[in-house]
Amino acid sequence: MTARLEGRVAVITGAGSGIGLATARRFASEGAKVVLADMNVQSGEAAAKEVGGIFVRADVTIAGDVENMYKVAFDTYGRIDIAFNNAGISPTDDDSILTTELEVWERVNRVNLTSIFLCCKYVIPYMQKTGKGSIINTASFVATMGAATSQIAYTASKGGVLSMTRELGVQFAREGIRVNALSPGPVNTPMLQELFAKDPERATRRLVHIPMGRFAEASEIAAAAAFLASDDSSFITASNFLVDGGISGAYVTPLDA
Template sequence: MHPHDGDSIEYPEDIWDRTMDINVKGLWFGSKHAVLGFWRHGKKVSSLINTASVVSLVGAATAQLAYTASKGTVLAMTRELGIVYAREGFRFNSLCPAPLNTPLLQGWFGDDKAKWSRREVHFPSGRFGEANEQAHAVIFLASDESSFVNATDFVADGGMTKAYVTPEGPATEAPKNLAGP
């Protein structure tokens, strides 16, 4: 997402074009060359995972129109490719991650506790996801264990898109009589 991404009223066209070139045209070129590579190497079952975002499913209250629109396109293109190439054994899936605790996010939010809590409150677990947790979702989608998963929007967001209201306060504790040794 470009730092100058914005709304539909005051929006630089060059930022829109750049975002679409990277997130949409880049996906198109990558997918095109992946299919050619799958055919060239004669692999009957192949998997391609495109990165979308939870905002492609639920939108965002902060103005980031180009990013949100481009990630919605990732979902549509990936589903189409998954259907078109299913008989060849080529699988296409989208990963829809929530915001992750990464150096990029840390740079955007810095030490501003209000920015962190404004977003963190939406996670039922009360925390951001970690990059390695997304990597495990990618490993699953690329593996034979997901051989019947195709043209899907795989959401790895800690329940964020399913939570209308999240719990308040610290995690609940198990009743004393259920505690293990």
């Protein structure tokens, strides 16, 4: 493993599970000091122990929690170089617009979109102190592609993440702060497993659209996050970085070999 993140301080939200956990492992293995934030204390603490980082309990929908999370990171390590704003939800009661309740719409948008607003709002001033930083906001391939198997609030929230990221990337480009969206295709994490557990047909219906014929592993998304966090991506900002196994480029996919 290369040590591209030696001496860097990274704050990761949703670090107790899935993509966040895999990224905490990856960032730590590349030399970063990692601050792991999650609302789930048990999984967050276990993850922090595993990677040798520190855990901060934070509900990313609450401004005070988000402010505190960065304060703890800064007070502990004296700088913040990387913010991976990754916590998100994809509940089963978010479905067709015809059946999705307003409460669900508001909850999903608060966790997936308002949280990114809060994280960026409170981390950018720390990055301005050093004139350098990389912010990575987790969006999704559904921000740019329509699905007949709708999750309307989720899709709209990720579209919001994409346009907010673009604007922030442009606004802060000359201050040395890069802001990129990371858009995974379907990833084999607890979020996806829960969604498909009751209904294997749901998984099959999606797999046919993926040229690679499989879901991503969380470690593959973590590898892309590490690239965006590191100076290897020094000329990339305001971008939508797709890691989707070819879904967004596909018209006809290969038949099973």
